[in-house]
Amino acid sequence: MDSRARFTGRGWAFLGAGALCLLLATWLGRKDVLALALFLGGAPLFAALSLYVVKPRVLLKRGVDPALVTAGDSAVVRLRVRHRTRRGGTVTGAVAVHETVPEPLGGDRELSVAASGEPAAYTVRPRRRGVYALGPATVRVADPFGLAAELLDASERTSLHVAPDPVELPEISADRLRESGTDPSRTAQPQPGPDNVTTREYRHGDPMRRVHWAASAKHGRLMVRQEDPRSTRRLTLVLDREEASWPGERLWAGVLPSTAEFEWAVSFTAAVLEHLTQRETAVHALDTFGRPLPRGGEDDDDAPAHAAAVTAVTDDGAEDARHGLARVRPEPAPRTSATGGTAEDALADRFDRDGLVHPVLLVSGDLTAPAAERVLGGTQRAAAGSAVLVGSSPGRDPDGAAVLEAAGWSVVVVPASAAPEDAWAQLGTGARTAGAVR
DSSP states (O other): OEEEEEEOHHHHHHHHHHHHHHHHHHHHOOHHHHHHHHHHHHHHHHHHHHHHHHOOEEEEEEEEESSEEETTOOEEEEEEEEEEOTTSOBOOSEEEEEEOOOGGGTOOEEEEEETBSOOEEEEEOOOSOEEEEEOOEEEEEEOTTSSEEEEEEEOOOEEEEEEOOOOOOOOOOGGGTTOBOSSTTOOOOSSOOGGGEEEEEOOTTOOGGGBOHHHHHHHTSOEEEEEOGGGOEEEEEEEOOBGGGOOSOEEEEBTEEEEHHHHHHHHHHHHHHHHHHTTTEEEEEEETTSOBOOOTTOOTTOHHHHHHSOOEEOGGGHHHHHHHGGGOOOBOOOSSOTTSSOHHHHHHHHHHHHTOOSOEEEEESSOOHHHHHHHHHHTTTSSOEEEEEEOSSTTOOOHHHHHHHHTTOEEEEEOTTBOHHHHHHHTTSSOOBOOOBO
16 A cells, blocks of 8 residues: 555644744743643654554455446445554554545445454445446544544555346337247247247246246146247347447446447347347347457456357346446457458358357447448348447438348337337337437
């Protein structure tokens, strides 16, 4: 920790009183007043010297529980302090800690933390998704009389990841998105029928919504639905993360640069993931660079592992995928892919590698005509395509909308003020706009 010493308000008061007494002693010629002046002026200096000699050492640890939450939920931040002297002795009592907290999480906090290691806690309740940095903190260690203080700066920061809270989407006919199974031409039913669903015994971690109550009553133990893999409905969900598609006014999702339009797109993506995976649909989630969308526990900097990651998201992994959306942000388009090709090549390679012949749902912003051509080139294996475009200019549709429609895609253009459920309800209806204000 970096440290700096300073007099407290009480210390400055002592110094001021000492200077006044010194003037009075000089004027009156009184030795007792001079002694008082020396005491008042020397006490703060002695206190500061004692802090320098003792050289307090403070270890601060910060923990966040949980470290990954959904917007609207609360997280508890615990601070622990170990206060030791230069010789290794433990100091009792409490120290004052000034904790730096972002304004969306409630602003900075002043805490009194026991130096013995007993935690002090505060609660944050983020309202928006993103990655938020907690810290740094300043620990204030004072002498027993409160005349001088040592300010110790703990530069460490702790990240809080906030996933978007998915809104509930309305039920729409399955043929709107033309969800498919292994046969791209097959149109799935809204729910799996009794012929393509089997059951197995409940295992720890299975979602309760998959419990098959009729089978559970018959067997006398909890049974869950297990669909026939040959009839699994699939959809490819592509989130456009290219910076050029999101030219709106800059705002911040914690420490991540973003725009209002991109935040709408992330929320819509989370809602689609939640909605479809709950309905026995495997969603292949990736971005326009051909990369799988991040998962909750992945390291974004681990490029080889990220490139090899699977794109499929099922009911069991939907929450992890939604948590990964806490970290997404608009990014500059790479000039070449990891294999030396263009971004279009990377998207096409991903479709080839994962066998993505399923219909595509693209979520983008101000998609340009060349960008739309690249998407079409990268997704040409797909059976069909739909797109939701979030426009940043009122009254003007993105140029890429006409390009996608000319290729047979269904396109819906929305403003960032639209409700995600309205955009979802418009898909496949032939209407291009959905502008209901939330």
